[in-house]
Amino acid sequence: MPRLRSLRSQETLQARFVCVLVLTIVVLAVTFFLPPVADSQLAGGAAITIVILGLSWLIGWSGQISLGNSGFMAVGAYAAGIWAHHHASTPLIFTFVLAMVMGALSGLVIAIPSTRLRGPYLAGMTLAFSAAITPLAQNFTSVTGGEGGLFFNQLTTPTWFAHLFSGQNATINANAQWTADLAVVVAGLMFLVMANLFHSRTGRAMRLVRDNDVAAELMGINLPLTRSLAFVIAAAFAGLGGALFTIINATVTPSTFPLTLSITLLTLMVLGGIGTLSGAVIGGIIYSFSADLVSHINSLTGVNPASNLGANMQGIIFGSLLILTMLFAPRGIAGVWGPLRRLTKSRRRLATTENVK
Amino acid sequence: MFTRRFRRTVTLLSASALSFGIATSGVLISNADASPSTPGVSAKTITIGAAVPLSGIAVSYANVSASANAVFKYIDKKGGINGRTIKYLRLDDCYGLAAYGLGCTAGASTTTLSVNQVLVAQDHVFATVGSLGTAAEESVLSYLKANKVPQLFVASGSIGWDQPAKYPNLFGYQPSYVMEGKIFARYIKTNDAALSVGYIGQNDDFGADGYIGLTDGGVKIATADNLSYNAADAITGSTSDITADVSQLQTDKVQVVVLDSVPGFTNGILETAHALGYAPKWIISSVGADPTSVSTTIPLEDGATTLDYFPASNSNANPWIPWLRKVLEADPADFPGFSASSVISGNELYGAGYAVAFAETLKAEGRTVTRAGFVKTLESTTLSTPAITPLRYTGGNHQGLLGGAIAVILANGTSAPQYAVPTKTIFTTTNAANSPLSVVAKPVVQQIPKWLK
Numbered sequence: 001m002p003r004l005r006s007l008r009s010q011e012t013l014q015a016r017f018v019c020v021l022v023l024t025i026v027v028l029a030v031t032f033f034l035p036p037v038a039d040s041q042l043a044g045g046a047a048i049t050i051v052i053l054g055l056s057w058l059i060g061w062s063g064q065i066s067l068g069n070s071g072f073m074a075v076g077a078y079a080a081g082i083w084a085h086h087h088a089s090t091p092l093i094f095t096f097v098l099a100m101v102m103g104a105l106s107g108l109v110i111a112i113p114s115t116r117l118r119g120p121y122l123a124g125m126t127l128a129f130s131a132a133i134t135p136l137a138q139n140f141t142s143v144t145g146g147e148g149g150l151f152f153n154q155l156t157t158p159t160w161f162a163h164l165f166s167g168q169n170a171t172i173n174a175n176a177q178w179t180a181d182l183a184v185v186v187a188g189l190m191f192l193v194m195a196n197l198f199h200s201r202t203g204r205a206m207r208l209v210r211d212n213d214v215a216a217e218l219m220g221i222n223l224p225l226t227r228s229l230a231f232v233i234a235a236a237f238a239g240l241g242g243a244l245f246t247i248i249n250a251t252v253t254p255s256t257f258p259l260t261l262s263i264t265l266l267t268l269m270v271l272g273g274i275g276t277l278s279g280a281v282i283g284g285i286i287y288s289f290s291a292d293l294v295s296h297i298n299s300l301t302g303v304n305p306a307s308n309l310g311a312n313m314q315g316i317i318f319g320s321l322l323i324l325t326m327l328f329a330p331r332g333i334a335g336v337w338g339p340l341r342r343l344t345k346s347r348r349r350l351a352t353t354e355n356v357k
Numbered sequence: 358m359f360t361r362r363f364r365r366t367v368t369l370l371s372a373s374a375l376s377f378g379i380a381t382s383g384v385l386i387s388n389a390d391a392s393p394s395t396p397g398v399s400a401k402t403i404t405i406g407a408a409v410p411l412s413g414i415a416v417s418y419a420n421v422s423a424s425a426n427a428v429f430k431y432i433d434k435k436g437g438i439n440g441r442t443i444k445y446l447r448l449d450d451c452y453g454l455a456a457y458g459l460g461c462t463a464g465a466s467t468t469t470l471s472v473n474q475v476l477v478a479q480d481h482v483f484a485t486v487g488s489l490g491t492a493a494e495e496s497v498l499s500y501l502k503a504n505k506v507p508q509l510f511v512a513s514g515s516i517g518w519d520q521p522a523k524y525p526n527l528f529g530y531q532p533s534y535v536m537e538g539k540i541f542a543r544y545i546k547t548n549d550a551a552l553s554v555g556y557i558g559q560n561d562d563f564g565a566d567g568y569i570g571l572t573d574g575g576v577k578i579a580t581a582d583n584l585s586y587n588a589a590d591a592i593t594g595s596t597s598d599i600t601a602d603v604s605q606l607q608t609d610k611v612q613v614v615v616l617d618s619v620p621g622f623t624n625g626i627l628e629t630a631h632a633l634g635y636a637p638k639w640i641i642s643s644v645g646a647d648p649t650s651v652s653t654t655i656p657l658e659d660g661a662t663t664l665d666y667f668p669a670s671n672s673n674a675n676p677w678i679p680w681l682r683k684v685l686e687a688d689p690a691d692f693p694g695f696s697a698s699s700v701i702s703g704n705e706l707y708g709a710g711y712a713v714a715f716a717e718t719l720k721a722e723g724r725t726v727t728r729a730g731f732v733k734t735l736e737s738t739t740l741s742t743p744a745i746t747p748l749r750y751t752g753g754n755h756q757g758l759l760g761g762a763i764a765v766i767l768a769n770g771t772s773a774p775q776y777a778v779p780t781k782t783i784f785t786t787t788n789a790a791n792s793p794l795s796v797v798a799k800p801v802v803q804q805i806p807k808w809l810k
Contacts, residue, residue: 035478035479036474036478036479037471037474037475037478037479040471040474040478041466041471044466044471135587138560138587138588139560146560146561146562147492147560147561147562147588148491148492148495148517148561148562149492149495149496151495151496151498151499152499153499153502153503154499154500154502154503168394168396168481169396169478169481171503171504171505172477172478172504173478175503175504176474176478249468249470249496250470250499250500251470251495251496251497251499253453253492253496255453255454255456255457255492256456256468257456258454258456258457260456260457260458260465261456261465264456264465287466288466290464290465290466291463291464291465291466291467291471292464293464294464295464298462308460310462311412311413311460311461311462312460313462314458314461314464314465315458
């Protein structure tokens with residue numbers, strides 16, 4: 001497949017567009033095969049993919065550690081939720097833009113001091129942000145609905161889409177799949193945006209800032225601006241992911257965005273591959289089906305799920321996966337392909353040189 | 358250049374064509390299953406489900422649905438209802454807090470919604486029965502409504518379950534916290550009219566509703582003594598609110614303290630007061646007062662007052678107690694090691710209560726079961742359940758039990774140090790601010806239907 005490879009290595013806007021389009025269509029086609037429950041899980045995974053894309057950009061490309069992304073998600077989710085609470089119906093596109101703008105604003109608030117902080121200090125500050133968001137949502141009850149949150153009607157499935165389904169569970173299947181398809185399309189779109197961002201002038205500047213900020217400054221890159229921009233973009237992505245959560249769940253509650261979600265996001269990103277596009281997708285897929293995986297392993301090993309061991313199975317599996325990844329594939333699952341390909345390539349090259357001899 | 362672009366286009370087109378082909382075949386697949394009947398109802402079984410905490414922070418409520426399951430198994434062994442056995446799927450939603458960890462068996466991405474999606478879209482349940490938790494169940498209102506799945510006997514005292522106009526298939530079970538507050542108010546005005554009253558509530562609908570009930574009932578609480586604790590502290594393990602609240606009430610020399618708290622916090626508040634040497638009269642909400650859940654070591658609750666809608670579980674005077682003992686003994690899978698001398702708690706009575714209510718409605722519904730029919734039957738049938746107050750729904754009232762009796766918590770025996778013993782006066786009321794409090798002279802001892810014995 002020489003053509004496909006050239007398409008990939010070319011990395012033009014057009015080529016990326018085609019790749020993402022095909023990928024999205026394939027996933028959309030897959031949703032027709034998945035049972036409705038898996039579709040719903042996939043929808044959540046698509047939302048998480050968007051958040052990880054932003055996180056990967058922030059940590060992998062700008063080199064700034066953030067534990068605040070669950071907080072940015074909450075901002076986007078509540079922005080969408082509070083707006084929907086006061087308006088009978090809202091166009092989806094407006095909800096998405098609103099969530100991104102609000103997320104970006106909250107990112108800016110964090111970004112301003114972030115230009116002066118590094119490493120663990122920055123992590124600490126972002127941690128404080130995501131820890132503060134939940135109590136805020138719990139306490140301003142008149143706006144946020146408090147502990148119980150706000151709830152809305154389920155997303156309406158368009159008639160033309162619902163017509164594709166029939167039988168006893170037609171509505172259930174159609175609803176689940178419509179939500180999943182919508183999330184996948186949005187994730188595909190954001191994937192494209194991020195792919196272009198990675199390879200843009202800003203992306204290159206970002207990498208230079210990460211690797212050597214003195215050199216970057218000498219090149220005329222505005223350091224505070226570039227660092228802040230990284231936060232703002234990551235927060236906008238997280239805000240959008242949060243808004244998708246609100247739409248998928250038809251509710252927004254503080255308990256959806258605990259501090260631990262930030263850690264989960266970080267783990268998923270490392271497992272998938274820091275600073276890679278495909279790593280974000282892999283992370284999203286792992287998130288979607290992790291609950292199934294855990295219960296499957298529990299049933300395989302015969303561990304009583306109610307026992308102490310069973311209750312901590314999630315932590316055990318992902319903890320060891322994380323350790324294994326750090327040991328053997330520090331660039332994550334997405335990073336495994338690179339060395340593998342190089343290995344096969346060098347073998348092939350070796351073979352050809354031998355032939356010449 | 359031409360060939361490259363051409364090949365690229367061909368690749369794209371064939372990929373789309375392939376995807377479209379797959380997509381269309383998917384449509385055909387979903388076309389295949391078509392048999393219009395009520396979901397969850399087959400010739401020989403009726404499948405129902407519940408999203409309940411089976412692990413994590415609210416695991417102490419796990420016995421509620423386990424007890425309901427024991428009742429259904431008992432009925433199944435007797436041949437089921439109208440020729441159908443009841444299959445009860447209890448899935449762990451970890452109180453909707455799996456994302457926090459907290460010893461949850463369910464994966465971090467598990468939510469009350471995802472659990473309900475499994476019940477509805479995969480297991481095709483007829484209804485959810487006895488799903489637990491205010492915030493958790495609020496989060497699936499719209500999903501269950503959109504898919505026309507009845508949400509029956511929600512285990513929570515929020516007034517939110519009583520919205521028949523907006524959610525016609527939604528039914529609560531226990532008296533609301535507003536009703537409870539009104540009954541407490543009546544008790545305070547009768548017995549402790551001269552004493553000063555303070556309040557500690559959970560900072561969500563639980564506390565908000567309970568406080569409304571107290572003030573609707575005419576109890577005056579000074580602003581400084583209307584206190585709350587943060588429910589989320591259960592997650593962080595922080596109890597700073599509680600200490601501050603109790604000290605405040607002690608400083609103000611408050612003589613009667615009403616608690617709207619879950620068992621863990623009731624225990625924390627009582628222990629704090631004990632440590633500070635503060636001993637007011639305690640009045641504790643029914644959901645936070647069950648002595649077997651609050652404290653099994655120190656009898657902190659001696660003499661405290663609560664509301665009870667079930668008979669005293671340590672006495673065989675009410676026929677439902679020995680019956681439930683028999684039912685639980687027959688289900689070693691859910692109640693391993695349960696014997697004649699084991700302790701029945703309020704949780705088990707609660708679960709058995711809604712299970713019996715479901716079974717009786719199903720019985721009254723007859724062989725042909727539809728969702729709409731079931732809801733109508735539930736709205737028009739007088740149910741005979743283990744509760745000491747009537748359970749009666751109407752087209753305009755979906756709250757649940759109509760009231761309860763003031764109960765006193767007394768020291769009793771060694772296996773469980775305390776028991777709630779209801780007094781002989783039953784109060785009934787509704788959520789409306791101006792609705793009166795009626796006094797039923799005697800507790801209703803509802804008979805066990807013959808087919809259930």
